Amino acid sequence: MNDLTPTPGGGCRSAPVLKQRGQREVFCGLTGIIWLHRKMQDAFFLVVGSRTCAHLLQSAAGVMIFAEPRFGTAILEEQDLAGMKDAHTELDREVARLLQRRPDIRQLFLVGSCPSEVIKIDLARAAERLSQVHAPHVRVLNYSGSGIETTFTEGEDACLASMVPVLKDTAARELLLVGALPDVVEDQMLSLLGQMGIDNIRLLPARRIDETTAVGANTVFALTQPFLGETHAALMRRGARHIPAPMPFGEEGTTAWLRAVATEFGVDDATFDAVTAAPRARARKAIAQAAEHLNGKSIFFFPDSQLEIPLARFLTRECGMTAVEVGSPYIHDAIHGPDLDLLPAGPQISEGQDVDLQLDRVRAARPDLTVCGLGLANPLEAEGLTTKWAIELVFTPVHFYEQAGDLAGLFSRPIRRKSVLRVEAAE
Numbered sequence: 001m002n003d004l005t006p007t008p009g010g011g012c013r014s015a016p017v018l019k020q021r022g023q024r025e026v027f028c029g030l031t032g033i034i035w036l037h038r039k040m041q042d043a044f045f046l047v048v049g050s051r052t053c054a055h056l057l058q059s060a061a062g063v064m065i066f067a068e069p070r071f072g073t074a075i076l077e078e079q080d081l082a083g084m085k086d087a088h089t090e091l092d093r094e095v096a097r098l099l100q101r102r103p104d105i106r107q108l109f110l111v112g113s114c115p116s117e118v119i120k121i122d123l124a125r126a127a128e129r130l131s132q133v134h135a136p137h138v139r140v141l142n143y144s145g146s147g148i149e150t151t152f153t154e155g156e157d158a159c160l161a162s163m164v165p166v167l168k169d170t171a172a173r174e175l176l177l178v179g180a181l182p183d184v185v186e187d188q189m190l191s192l193l194g195q196m197g198i199d200n201i202r203l204l205p206a207r208r209i210d211e212t213t214a215v216g217a218n219t220v221f222a223l224t225q226p227f228l229g230e231t232h233a234a235l236m237r238r239g240a241r242h243i244p245a246p247m248p249f250g251e252e253g254t255t256a257w258l259r260a261v262a263t264e265f266g267v268d269d270a271t272f273d274a275v276t277a278a279p280r281a282r283a284r285k286a287i288a289q290a291a292e293h294l295n296g297k298s299i300f301f302f303p304d305s306q307l308e309i310p311l312a313r314f315l316t317r318e319c320g321m322t323a324v325e326v327g328s329p330y331i332h333d334a335i336h337g338p339d340l341d342l343l344p345a346g347p348q349i350s351e352g353q354d355v356d357l358q359l360d361r362v363r364a365a366r367p368d369l370t371v372c373g374l375g376l377a378n379p380l381e382a383e384g385l386t387t388k389w390a391i392e393l394v395f396t397p398v399h400f401y402e403q404a405g406d407l408a409g410l411f412s413r414p415i416r417r418k419s420v421l422r423v424e425a426a427e
């Protein structure tokens with residue numbers, strides 16, 4: 001079994017948190033549509049937004065040549081309040097046209113954005129009205145992916161949270177696994193739990209609406225992503241109970257996450273060890289290869305993806321790195337606490353951002369690797385710092401044992417690249 005006691009000096013759960021509020025460098029919450037539309041195969045995401053939103057989606061997702069797209073943008077031109085009634089009528093007409101043409105759509109998400117004309121539209125009311133019109137074949141929900149108030153991973157959180165109130169009630173004792181994972185990773189997770197005898201499992205989001213996900217007072221849920229604060233709160237309101245656990249990143253995190261679920265369902269140690277021994281060994285070996293380039297290196301996290309705390313735990317404990325600062329847009333004790341317990345004391349933990357002050361700190365620290373958003377990466381590279389785009393972490397399968405080596409590799413590659421460039425420059 002892993003030794004999951006905090007390292008000498010204690011973990012970071014009770015460490016002072018630096019909270020600064022100022023200009024933030026964040027990416028738009030609409031981005032979540034890119035991975036959510038792949039996951040939910042009968043869903044359509046209709047962004048109610050501007051041309052900028054349409055361009056963002058198109059450039060982030062690329063153009064789908066062989067498949068019908070499952071997202072689009074209803075572009076709203078500038079309107080005064082008197083034009084709002086027309087906007088609703090227009091939206092109803094567009095939705096009717098879309099659903100008539102695409103009977104494969106079973107869930108439609110109206111996704112709000114940040115232009116002021118969109119903020120004036122009551123999308124909740126529109127979703128309610130459209131649900132009544134198109135039920136029972138199509139369920140219409142709404143959430144905001146606005147770039148003003150969200151970090152980019154909050155888009156997924158808002159989407160899943162919007163689904164919780166309409167989930168069916170159940171009195172069954174079931175495990176609900178929450179967070180959109182690539183299918184291949186999800187299958188690995190279900191296989192590990194199935195081998196332990198845990199198979200009364202529901203998923204949020206499910207791949208299709210027909211795979212009915214339900215929730216009730218006997219539901220216990222585990223998060224597979226650390227950015228699901230709103231969804232966590234919505235599930236608690238439905239009476240479900242959270243299984244706190246470190247996130248399933250790396251060999252240690254995956255084992256701790258599985259252990260927490262296994263304990264909840266009374267799996268004995270012998271079964272747990274028999275199921276996990278081989279994949280754990282594979283994960284350790286794969287991590288060790290990448291960790292050669294990470295050992296002894298320092299890392300600085302800007303707050304961006306909300307994955308920062310569990311990743312810092314993984315990189316410090318399993319890859320030998322030293323964290324200088326671990327910034328997160330939000331810190332939820334119930335969600336991040338187990339990872340903070342394991343994160344060795346030392347780094348500055350920060351929540352929120354005043355980007356100028358944080359840039360001063362990274363320049364002073366000159367870490368070997370800086371994890372940050374797209375907008376900061378190029379300027380920092382120009383100053384000689386090596387960077388990693390946080391957004392890559394949500395587009396790459398990184399959870400559970402079989403991906404642990406790839407996760408470490410995402411961080412070792414830029415460091416290796418830099419050392420190769422240095423050698424070549426010296427020749």
Ligand code: SF4
Binds near residue numbers: 050054114
């Ligand atoms: S929601 Fe706002 S930040 Fe996002 S693409 Fe649209 S205009 Fe830009």
